[in-house]
Amino acid sequence: MIISQSPIGEYDKRIVILTDSIGRISVFARGARRQNSAFMGQTEVFSFGTFTIYPGKSSYTLTGVSVENYFSDIRTDLSKSVLGMYFLEFASYYTREGQNETETLKLIYATLLAMEKGKVPLELIRRIYELRLMTIHGEAMDLTECMECGKEEANMYLSMAERGIHCKDHKKENDIMLDASSLYTLRYVESIPIERLYSFSVSDPVMERFSKIMDGYMRRYLDRPLRSEEMLNILTNS
Numbered sequence: 081m082i083i084s085q086s087p088i089g090e091y092d093k094r095i096v097i098l099t100d101s102i103g104r105i106s107v108f109a110r111g112a113r114r115q116n117s118a119f120m121g122q123t124e125v126f127s128f129g130t131f132t133i134y135p136g137k138s139s140y141t142l143t144g145v146s147v148e149n150y151f152s153d154i155r156t157d158l159s160k161s162v163l164g165m166y167f168l169e170f171a172s173y174y175t176r177e178g179q180n181e182t183e184t185l186k187l188i189y190a191t192l193l194a195m196e197k198g199k200v201p202l203e204l205i206r207r208i209y210e211l212r213l214m215t216i217h218g219e220a221m222d223l224t225e226c227m228e229c230g231k232e233e234a235n236m237y238l239s240m241a242e243r244g245i246h247c248k249d250h251k252k253e254n255d256i257m258l259d260a261s262s263l264y265t266l267r268y269v270e271s272i273p274i275e276r277l278y279s280f281s282v283s284d285p286v287m288e289r290f291s292k293i294m295d296g297y298m299r300r301y302l303d304r305p306l307r308s309e310e311m312l313n314i315l316t317n318s
């Protein structure tokens with residue numbers, strides 16, 4: 081999937097592709113900004129498909145594209161495209177060349193499909209994506225049992241600092257209370273197969289708690305803010 085693009089010179093383009101087997105790569109697309117170039121429409125952000133490239137000294141060069149899905153619904157809807165761009169930037173944050181990113185790519189694909197279908201609210205899609213992406217890249221919360229004593233109760237208390245949960249006897253000052261449905265939601269998002277991620281809904285209080293947790297969790301564990309988040313928040317709060 082193409083996750084970003086930038087112009088080079090008069091007619092060329094540099095695109096960044098997230099691939100399954102070799103991670104995030106930078107590719108030079110010669111002539112992709114010429115009106116009559118076959119690459120013109122194919123080298124836009126969100127294009128998902130098979131890319132033929134050849135390695136050069138410092139970057140790859142694009143020689144062929146077969147697009148399977150353009151996600152045109154997302155490109156033409158402002159809220160969805162801003163959210164989609166945010167997802168791609170967040171994926172870019174975690175990925176680099178040489179890593180296998182099959183899971184990340186699967187997650188992005190399922191997420192964009194869910195946005196297109198429009199059955200799950202965008203706010204819920206956003207939070208599910210954030211938590212699952214962080215989980216894939218080794219930043220999961222341990223939600224199995226109390227970290228101190230191993231007890232499991234209906235309500236547990238989430239520690240952002242320790243990335244785990246406490247029972248009521250061991251809860252600490254800044255822990256966030258998780259009622260049974262909030263806890264269930266977090267566990268579900270961390271562990272269910274990606275194909276089934278976008279198949280549930282939550283009540284307003286659970287949604288609110290989920291959003292608050294993810295804002296705090298990302299603030300704590302990302303070493304820099306995402307550029308597209310500002311735009312996203314402007315749009316969400318207006």
Ligand SMILES: [Zn+2]
Nearest residue numbers: 226229247250
């Ligand atoms: Zn305990």
